[in-house]
Structures are given as C-alpha cells and as structure tokens.
Amino acid sequence: MRADTDTIDEFVASDYKYGFVTDIESESLEPGLGEEAVRFISAKKKEPEWLLEWRLKAFRHWEKLECPTWPHVKYPPVNFQDISYYSAPKKKGDGPKSLDEVDPKLLETYEKLGVPLHERARLAGVAVDAVFDSESIGTTFKADLAKEGVIFCSISEAVQEHPELVKKYLGTVVPYTDNFYATLNSAVFSDGSFVYIPKGTRCPMELSTYFRINAANTGQFERTLIIAEEGSHVSYLEGCTAPMRDENQLHAAVVELVALDNAEIKYSTVQNWYPGDEEGRGGIYNFVTKRGICKTNAKISWTQVETGSAITWKYPSVILKGDNSIGEFYSVALTNNMQQADTGTKMVHLGKNTRSTIVSKGISAGRGQNSYRGLVQVGKKATNARNFSQCDSLLIGDQCGAHTFPYIEAKNPSANIEHEATTSKIGEDQIFYCNQRGLETQDAVNMIVNGFCKEVFRELPMEFAMEAQKLLDVSLEGSVG
Amino acid sequence: MSQLATTNPAVEPVEAFTKLEQNGAALMPLRKAGLARFSDSGYPTLRDEDWRFTNVKPIAELPFRPTIDPLGQALGQEQLGNVTFGQLSADRLVFIDGHFNAALSQIGDQSSGVTVTHLTSGLAGLERELGSLSIGDDNPFVALNDAFFTDGAVIQIADGQRLAKPVHLLFVTTASEDGEAAHIRNWIVAGANTQGTIIESHLSLGQAATVTNVVTESRIGDGANIEHIKFQDQSNRAFHLASLHSELGRDAQYTFHSIALGARLSRNNLRMRLAQPGIECILNGLYMLRGQQLADHHMVVEHAAPHCDSHEYFNGILDDQSRGVFHGRILVQPGAQKTDAKQTNKNLLLSDDATANTKPQLEIYADDVKCTHGATIGEMDDDAIFYLRARGLDTPTARRMLLHGFAGEIVERIRHDAVREELNALVLGRLEAVHKLD
Structure with a gap:
C-alpha cells in the first residue's frame, strides 16, 4: 500500500499532469462552419469527389438538426461558429516520410504523455497511431503489421491508399444521419485511425491510438473505422488528453466497428480529457458516437474508463445482427468536482441466440453527476436472446448524484433479460475497518473504489489496467474530507 | 340529454362550461386554466418521453364527448350486485359515467369526523383545495380533467379517526357511443393517525370505446395508515387514464395496489411525494393482458426527506399482441439521507x-x-418447470402453478382479507379462463 501512496503523492503534485500546451506552429482554419469549411478540409486532405459529396450531404442534413437536450447534463449552448474545424501542426515541405522526420517537438509531446511513438518502444509491443489536433502525425510498426496484411494507418491515408475499403464501410454502422454530433462529425471529420484485419488473421500486437487536443478554440472530430474480416481478431486501445484551458472545447468523434463472421474486436478506451477545474471552468465536451455491428458468431467488446472531460455523452453500442453474436460493455465512469457524465450502451439483439453483458460502474464524487443510460432491445426474430445488465453506483460525498436510466424492450418471449442496479456509498464502517488496519482514509477509499471497479479493470489490457487504476486514485484525490 | 360532439377539446366549449359553472362557479378558474394548458399541449405523442411506448392517438381520434350530463341509463341494484366487490361489506359510492348515483350508493354509519360524500354535494372550501396536489403535473389528461370533471368521491377522515368499514368507490361506464368520456375527480384527506381501506373499481357495462379519465388527489397525514386498492376491469374497447397525486405526512404508511386487467389502453400515473421523514410507501401492481391490450404504469416517487422507504413491485403477464409498459422513477433529493428505495x-x-x-x-x-431496482423480461423458466416435473407434476400443472405464483405474489400483498381473497380467486379464475395455460 505504501508504494501506491507514493505514486498518488507524485500525481497530486499536478492535478492534471497532461495539462501542458505544446508550442508548435500550427495551421488552423478560421473559426466558423459552412460549406467552405467542409470543402477546405476535404481539399486539404486531397479527398476524392465521393467523400466530399458525402461530407456535404452530412453538412446539409446537420443544418436541419437541433442540438439534443435529452441527456441528463447541463451546459450552455455550444456556438458552432466559434470553433475552428481544422488545426494541424505545420508541415515542412512534403511532410515526414517516417517518424524520424516528424517535428521533434511533437515527439517530445508524446514522450511527455508517456506514449511510446519511437520504434525503440518496440518493447512495449503496441503499435500506435498518434493524432494531434486534426492530423495523424505518425503510426508506428506499420511495416511489421503489413507483413500480416494488417492495415493500420490514419483514415486520411486510408482514403488515399485503400479508397475501396473506406467507401465500402464508412457510414455503414453510424450513418451520416445518425444523430446531431455524428452528423457534424461526418461533415467535418479530420482524421482518426483506420484498421483492417484480413480474413483469419489474429493481429500480432495491440493497436493503439493516442488523441491529443493541443490548439485553442478547436474542436477535434476524429473518425475511427475498424474492419475485422471473417475469423480475425484485434484488440484496440484508445487514449486521450488535452491541455488545461479556461474555455470548453468540443470533441465529437465517431467510431465504427465491423466484425464479420466469427471475428472478434476488443475496443478499450481510457478517456482522460481535461475535466475542467474545481469550479467547473473549462474542460472538454466529449460527445461521442461509438457503434459496432456483429455478423454471425462475431463478438464486440467495449471497455471504457471515463475519468476526464467536463461532460461525457457517449454510448458505445453493439448491433447483434448475426446469429450467436456477442456484445459486451464494461464501463467505469468517474465524475468529480463539477464533471457530468451521461454514458451507457445500447445492445440491439436482432439475430438468434445473441448474448450481451453490460457491467457499468459509476462513481460520483464532489459535485459530479453520473448517469447510466442504456437500451437493451430484443427484436421479434431474436429467439433465445440473453442479456444481463448490472449498473452499480458509488457515491462519495453528499453533493453528487448518481442516476440510472435503463430502457428495456423485448418483443420475443424467449428473451431472457435481467437488469440490476444498486446505489451505495462507501460506508464509514468500511473506512473504519481499513483505518484500524493502519490504512490512511484516502488509501482506504482508493482500495474500496478499485475493488468496486475490479470487474471492469480485469477486462482491460494489462498496462491500461494499471494506468486506469492510478488515474482513478488521482481523480479521487481530495474527495474524502 | 345534450352532449358535446366536437373533435377538438381545446376550443372553449361554451355550453359545457355554462353547465359546469352551475356546479360551482368557484371551480371555473381551475377549469379555464386546465383548458388553457390543454390547448397549449394537445394530446401527448410518442415523441414525448413520458409517452414513448403508449400511443394515445386512438383517443385523440375519437369524437370529444365529455358526459357533462348523466346519460340517463336506468340501472338497478341487481345489475351491480354481481360485480367485483359488489357483496363486500363496505360503504359504497356509485358513479355512473362520472355522475354520482344516490339510489345505488349506500353510506352507512361512519364515526363522526369521517366524511364520505361526492364532490357536487356542495362541500364548502373544497374549491380552493382541488388541484393543489396535481398542479405541477404537465400531463395533458390532468389538464383535461381539470377542465371537464363532473363529479367524484370525497373522503375526509379527521385526526385520530378510522374508517369503520372500507369505502368502495365504484365507477361504471354505460356509454354506448364512442368517445363518451367520464372525467372523474377524487379528493382524499386522511388526517393524522387515521386508518382505513379505500377500494376503487372501474367497470364498463357497454362495449363502446369510452374514455375514463380519473384524477385522484390524496393527502395522507402524519402517522396515518391507508390502504388503497384500485381495480380496473373495463371492456376491451375502453380507454382508461388515471393519475394519483399523493402527499404523505411524517411516519405515514401508504399502500397502493393497482390491478389492471381490462381496457384496450390503460395508463396509471402515480406521483408520490415523500416530504416528511419516516414514511413507508408501497406501490404494488399486477397487469394481465391479452388481445391488443396495453397497460402502462408510470410512476415518480420523490424522496424529499430522510428516513423514508419506498417499494415498488409490478408484475405483468402478457399474452397475444398485448404490451406492458412500466416506467418507474425514484428521485432522491439532496438531503434525503437513509432512503431505502426498491x-x-x-x-x-x-x-x-x-x-x-x-x-x-x-x-x-x-x-x-x-x-436498487431490477427488471426482468422472459418466458416461463424452463428450469422451474423441470423441477416441478421431476416431482411428478405434468407440464400444464407446473406452468399453471408458476403462473399462479407469479400473479399471486402481487395479490398477496393486499392486507384487507376479504378484498385479497376475492381478487385472488378472480385473478386465478381469469388466468384459467383466458390464458393458454397448456
């Protein structure tokens, strides 16, 4: 326990250690949203005509939409004209051919964030795609992956080099008409990761994307597309940070997963965008649409640890289209200070014998508001569908809130759906018990919280699990008087 | 017999209002405000979050015919003798199409301090109270009720008194034309440390697509112990809309049972406010549906004071193309510590x-x-059937037993013996008669 306390002290020195700004010359589009902005982004990325058309269709549709108000979060309306929709580190000449030519300042940034971008980080055994504001700045281990036929690159690159794949799958899981923020993303998405795992291949290493917002007044709109061909397997990790700023910044991403017959995709997120200060000034608005589709016998598993962002609004979902497919959702969402989270999942059972598991752990501290919102839907033809949902909330302090809004809809009598939720606080007796055994109160709280989240952490890849655990400890620091 | 037949209730019905004004001019502001609210909102649609799964379009499409005057159906005691709870030893208030029927009602000797009567009997001071508990509700049907209610029960129990006998409120629709709507308003005030059982039953004697829209406001005093049983068994073409607005006093115990067996569409809005410490509130319900029926229970239990318990138990048996809707929200306000809600x-x-x-x-x-909350949806548990079969029961018997148990679990919570036994027999008989048990 001692060692843990040291790490905590270390973390506490700077509340949000990723809050620095990289001073790098960048090229940004003037704030404002219109067809020109969409055309600018598309031209900047030398996109083919069909993609520009698709973006414009999305933009025209978006103009007709209204900002949704149903989530259980409060924030002043976002002025979409005040945001710059494109910002990228300025390139010298034609841009880097390999990571060695990338601006050292950028590499330094990722070094500070602890992201192994250099090939020397081979030991870490994780291939990384790093996205800085609107641009992907480099992808590691490309060559190694290519040997297996795995494509792992930024989506802009994929548009250039594998247009047939992008065209075939883009927007098939999250159509451009899906919802307000997904539509906005479809119009102005800048970059993101693209993964293609060929038939029967087991991706030899973990793939990872690291998202970083750096520039002020910009929104980050990344788009990730992962395609797992028949019988393939991939595990994908995602991490995010942003500098500390007083104004709110918008992050509206879309993630689409396609798991074809017998394929398996495991998608893990550790989201640590800047959460704003104690008074709720600043922080990222994280409005994300994530969805996967499972064909026959396929499996998609979402694991998320949400500790950052001023507002989180995110429902990683699975459409269980194929028979015998499996969807899983494991989530830990922590809100401290003035943070608000409205997160959960949707499991749409369409095929026969489909199964889904939902484990959601919400922790509210300070004046944080944490909501679980989920949908379990069993279609008429989904014979023998099975769902188990468990949402537990832990309250720390008497000014926070924990809410649960499950929706359960069943149209097939053979469906078997169970939903359980509990809300509790850390008992004084539990803390007393730990104190008695020589643990400081804060350590005791950390221990109890980690125990509470264990079911979810165990789903994370090892390094991530460690990081997630530390992150929770830090985010909770000072929440117990 | 004059009736309104407009399709748009929002247009001020001059004739109806003139009539209603004769029942009490002091109620006109409430009625006008209700009408204004309804004009603004109109009927709810599936786009309203609170009505997501319950489509009231069939009601909106009916001609709007509030039964401002009694329909003049001659009903005798013999027609009511056989209805559920008809033989129960109770004080009975009978309302036909939203109008009190003195000939059919029997009010026995309740102790002094207990008033059992109906709204239009001219109770002084009630005008100012009506609507005080339902006021915050934006349900359009409450607004319609505010505007057009014709009559309803009034039960007042003074501090420390108890109801000598249960009070049975029997609401019958006899309407023969589609759209005829009875708007009923009940007012219940139970003082401190009072006790009693109130039974509310809704039946139809016709097959028309009638509308029953009942709003009940109840104020339960400190330490009171009240059991309220609502039984709805209307015809399968009828529409039934109900809302209950309760405010509970310190250490009060309030149990509400909703047994919904009838109506094409029924909706029960339950709004419980627990604003004093030590309250125990139980909401208990059973819906058994078949054909095209839909039953919707929509409740908000607001814990606004510490040390309160609330429990909600709802079981549904759904056959044919029926639909069961449940919306339960437990709202625990800041400061409502030691809440125990299930x-x-x-x-x-x-x-x-x-x-x-x-x-x-x-x-x-x-x-x-x-x-805590829990929800399950599924068919009968194969393991349980297997277990019973292993003990020598055949499959139909095993299924029957499980189904009885499932429904019985809810009925068993009714504390009033005679009511529980009558309902138990009725529910089991209904299960045998209409649901495919084999």
Whole structure:
C-alpha cells in the first residue's frame, strides 16, 4: 500500500499532469462552419469527389438538426461558429516520410504523455497511431503489421491508399444521419485511425491510438473505422488528453466497428480529457458516437474508463445482427468536482441466440453527476436472446448524484433479460475497518473504489489496467474530507 | 340529454362550461386554466418521453364527448350486485359515467369526523383545495380533467379517526357511443393517525370505446395508515387514464395496489411525494393482458426527506399482441439521507407477439441511500418447470402453478382479507379462463 501512496503523492503534485500546451506552429482554419469549411478540409486532405459529396450531404442534413437536450447534463449552448474545424501542426515541405522526420517537438509531446511513438518502444509491443489536433502525425510498426496484411494507418491515408475499403464501410454502422454530433462529425471529420484485419488473421500486437487536443478554440472530430474480416481478431486501445484551458472545447468523434463472421474486436478506451477545474471552468465536451455491428458468431467488446472531460455523452453500442453474436460493455465512469457524465450502451439483439453483458460502474464524487443510460432491445426474430445488465453506483460525498436510466424492450418471449442496479456509498464502517488496519482514509477509499471497479479493470489490457487504476486514485484525490 | 360532439377539446366549449359553472362557479378558474394548458399541449405523442411506448392517438381520434350530463341509463341494484366487490361489506359510492348515483350508493354509519360524500354535494372550501396536489403535473389528461370533471368521491377522515368499514368507490361506464368520456375527480384527506381501506373499481357495462379519465388527489397525514386498492376491469374497447397525486405526512404508511386487467389502453400515473421523514410507501401492481391490450404504469416517487422507504413491485403477464409498459422513477433529493428505495418489474411473455417495455430509473442526489431496482423480461423458466416435473407434476400443472405464483405474489400483498381473497380467486379464475395455460 505504501508504494501506491507514493505514486498518488507524485500525481497530486499536478492535478492534471497532461495539462501542458505544446508550442508548435500550427495551421488552423478560421473559426466558423459552412460549406467552405467542409470543402477546405476535404481539399486539404486531397479527398476524392465521393467523400466530399458525402461530407456535404452530412453538412446539409446537420443544418436541419437541433442540438439534443435529452441527456441528463447541463451546459450552455455550444456556438458552432466559434470553433475552428481544422488545426494541424505545420508541415515542412512534403511532410515526414517516417517518424524520424516528424517535428521533434511533437515527439517530445508524446514522450511527455508517456506514449511510446519511437520504434525503440518496440518493447512495449503496441503499435500506435498518434493524432494531434486534426492530423495523424505518425503510426508506428506499420511495416511489421503489413507483413500480416494488417492495415493500420490514419483514415486520411486510408482514403488515399485503400479508397475501396473506406467507401465500402464508412457510414455503414453510424450513418451520416445518425444523430446531431455524428452528423457534424461526418461533415467535418479530420482524421482518426483506420484498421483492417484480413480474413483469419489474429493481429500480432495491440493497436493503439493516442488523441491529443493541443490548439485553442478547436474542436477535434476524429473518425475511427475498424474492419475485422471473417475469423480475425484485434484488440484496440484508445487514449486521450488535452491541455488545461479556461474555455470548453468540443470533441465529437465517431467510431465504427465491423466484425464479420466469427471475428472478434476488443475496443478499450481510457478517456482522460481535461475535466475542467474545481469550479467547473473549462474542460472538454466529449460527445461521442461509438457503434459496432456483429455478423454471425462475431463478438464486440467495449471497455471504457471515463475519468476526464467536463461532460461525457457517449454510448458505445453493439448491433447483434448475426446469429450467436456477442456484445459486451464494461464501463467505469468517474465524475468529480463539477464533471457530468451521461454514458451507457445500447445492445440491439436482432439475430438468434445473441448474448450481451453490460457491467457499468459509476462513481460520483464532489459535485459530479453520473448517469447510466442504456437500451437493451430484443427484436421479434431474436429467439433465445440473453442479456444481463448490472449498473452499480458509488457515491462519495453528499453533493453528487448518481442516476440510472435503463430502457428495456423485448418483443420475443424467449428473451431472457435481467437488469440490476444498486446505489451505495462507501460506508464509514468500511473506512473504519481499513483505518484500524493502519490504512490512511484516502488509501482506504482508493482500495474500496478499485475493488468496486475490479470487474471492469480485469477486462482491460494489462498496462491500461494499471494506468486506469492510478488515474482513478488521482481523480479521487481530495474527495474524502 | 345534450352532449358535446366536437373533435377538438381545446376550443372553449361554451355550453359545457355554462353547465359546469352551475356546479360551482368557484371551480371555473381551475377549469379555464386546465383548458388553457390543454390547448397549449394537445394530446401527448410518442415523441414525448413520458409517452414513448403508449400511443394515445386512438383517443385523440375519437369524437370529444365529455358526459357533462348523466346519460340517463336506468340501472338497478341487481345489475351491480354481481360485480367485483359488489357483496363486500363496505360503504359504497356509485358513479355512473362520472355522475354520482344516490339510489345505488349506500353510506352507512361512519364515526363522526369521517366524511364520505361526492364532490357536487356542495362541500364548502373544497374549491380552493382541488388541484393543489396535481398542479405541477404537465400531463395533458390532468389538464383535461381539470377542465371537464363532473363529479367524484370525497373522503375526509379527521385526526385520530378510522374508517369503520372500507369505502368502495365504484365507477361504471354505460356509454354506448364512442368517445363518451367520464372525467372523474377524487379528493382524499386522511388526517393524522387515521386508518382505513379505500377500494376503487372501474367497470364498463357497454362495449363502446369510452374514455375514463380519473384524477385522484390524496393527502395522507402524519402517522396515518391507508390502504388503497384500485381495480380496473373495463371492456376491451375502453380507454382508461388515471393519475394519483399523493402527499404523505411524517411516519405515514401508504399502500397502493393497482390491478389492471381490462381496457384496450390503460395508463396509471402515480406521483408520490415523500416530504416528511419516516414514511413507508408501497406501490404494488399486477397487469394481465391479452388481445391488443396495453397497460402502462408510470410512476415518480420523490424522496424529499430522510428516513423514508419506498417499494415498488409490478408484475405483468402478457399474452397475444398485448404490451406492458412500466416506467418507474425514484428521485432522491439532496438531503434525503437513509432512503431505502426498491423497485422491481417482472414481465412474463406468453406469446410471440407480446411486448414489454420497461424503464426502471434511479435519480439520486444524496449519498447515504440504499436504492436498487431490477427488471426482468422472459418466458416461463424452463428450469422451474423441470423441477416441478421431476416431482411428478405434468407440464400444464407446473406452468399453471408458476403462473399462479407469479400473479399471486402481487395479490398477496393486499392486507384487507376479504378484498385479497376475492381478487385472488378472480385473478386465478381469469388466468384459467383466458390464458393458454397448456
């Protein structure tokens, strides 16, 4: 326990250690949203005509939409004209051919964030795609992956080099008409990761994307597309940070997963965008649409640890289209200070014998508001569908809130759906018990919280699990008087 | 016999209002405000979150015919003798199409301090009270009721008194034309440390697509112990809309049972406010549906004071193309520490075409609370059937036994012996008669 306390002290020195700004010359589009902005982004990325058309269709549709108000979060309306929709580190000449030519300042940034971008980080055994504001700045281990036929690159690159794949799958899981923020993303998405795992291949290493917002007044709109061909397997990790700023910044991403017959995709997120200060000034608005589709016998598993962002609004979902497919959702969402989270999942059972598991752990501290919102839907033809949902909330302090809004809809009598939720606080007796055994109160709280989240952490890849655990400890620091 | 037949209730019905004014001019501001609210809102649609799964379009499409005058159906005691609870030893208030019928009602000797009567009997001071508990509700049907209610029960129990006999409120529709609507308003005030059982039953004697829209406001005093049983068994073409607005006093115990067997569409809005410490509130319900029926229970239990317990138990048996809807929200306000709230909704689907929609929600702003909810949807448990078969029962008997148990679990919670026994027999008989048990 001692060692843990040291790490905590270390973390506490700077509340949000990723809050620095990289001073790098960048090229940004003037704030404002219109067809020109969409055309600018598309031209900047030398996109083919069909993609520009698709973006414009999305933009025209978006103009007709209204900002949704149903989530259980409060924030002043976002002025979409005040945001710059494109910002990228300025390139010298034609841009880097390999990571060695990338601006050292950028590499330094990722070094500070602890992201192994250099090939020397081979030991870490994780291939990384790093996205800085609107641009992907480099992808590691490309060559190694290519040997297996795995494509792992930024989506802009994929548009250039594998247009047939992008065209075939883009927007098939999250159509451009899906919802307000997904539509906005479809119009102005800048970059993101693209993964293609060929038939029967087991991706030899973990793939990872690291998202970083750096520039002020910009929104980050990344788009990730992962395609797992028949019988393939991939595990994908995602991490995010942003500098500390007083104004709110918008992050509206879309993630689409396609798991074809017998394929398996495991998608893990550790989201640590800047959460704003104690008074709720600043922080990222994280409005994300994530969805996967499972064909026959396929499996998609979402694991998320949400500790950052001023507002989180995110429902990683699975459409269980194929028979015998499996969807899983494991989530830990922590809100401290003035943070608000409205997160959960949707499991749409369409095929026969489909199964889904939902484990959601919400922790509210300070004046944080944490909501679980989920949908379990069993279609008429989904014979023998099975769902188990468990949402537990832990309250720390008497000014926070924990809410649960499950929706359960069943149209097939053979469906078997169970939903359980509990809300509790850390008992004084539990803390007393730990104190008695020589643990400081804060350590005791950390221990109890980690125990509470264990079911979810165990789903994370090892390094991530460690990081997630530390992150929770830090985010909770000072929440117990 | 004059009636209104407009399709748009929002247009001020001069004739109806003139008539209603004769019943009490002091109520006109409430009526006008209700009408204005309804004009603004109109009927709810599926786009309203609170009405997501319950489509009231068939009601909106009916001609609007509030039964401002009694329909003049001659009903004798013999027609009511056989109805459920008809033989129960109770004080009985009978309302036909929203109008009190003195000939059919029997009010016995209640102790002094207990008033059992009806709204239009001219009770002084009530005009100012009506609407005080339902006021915050934006339900359009409450607004319509405010505007057009014709009559309803009034039960007042003074501090420390108890009802000598249960009070049975029997609401019957006899209307023969589609759209004829009875708007009923009940007012219940139970003082401190009072006790009593109130039974409310809704039946139809016709087959028309009638509308019953009942709003009940109840104020339960400190330490009172009240059991309220609502039984709805209207015809399968009828529409039934109900809302209950209760405010509970310190250490009060309030149990509400909703047994919904009839109506094409029924909706029960339950709004419980627990604003004093030590309250125990139980909401208990059973819906058994078949054909095209839909039953919707929509409740908000607001914990606004510490040390209150609330429990909600709702079981549904859904056959044919029926749909069961459950929306339960437990709202724990800041400071409502030591709240113990439980919510369960279980649905049994007996047919391939039945649908269950359930939304058990928790909204919690206090930390020292125990809140749980659970929901299940499924068909009968094969393991349980196997277990019974292993003990020598055949499959139909095993299924029957499980189904009886599932429904019985709810009925068993009724504390009033005679009512429980009558309902138990009725529910089991109904299960045998209409649901495919074999």
